[in-house]
Ligand SMILES: [Zn+2]
């Protein structure tokens with residue numbers, strides 16, 4: 859999302875944790891300007907992909923990244939706002955994008971169930 863800073867300039871912020879974009883914080887864009895930062899992506903990837911945990915939304919919430927209804931499957935929920943969710947498919951896809959980008963240092967987090 860975009861939000862104005864104290865000078866009224868729009869800054870790009872992660873929809874999930876609210877952190878502003880900067881050089882050290884890569885972000886992946888979803889639909890309608892939604893953004894997820896590398897930090898959130900690491901947590902979400904570990905939970906959804908490695909640990910197979912997450913929530914199935916009780917209400918009719920849509921993944922903010924693909925805007926598809928989240929009734930099926932596991933989702934990761936923003937620690938700030940429990941109406942902001944991301945589906946596993948988007949997390950995997952976004953992680954793949956960042957992982958492959960040679961200009962970005964972000965890598966998929968290792969599986970915590972295995973050492974190393
Ligand atoms: Zn974030």
Ligand SMILES: [Zn+2]
Nearest residue numbers: 921924945948
């Ligand atoms: Zn999605």
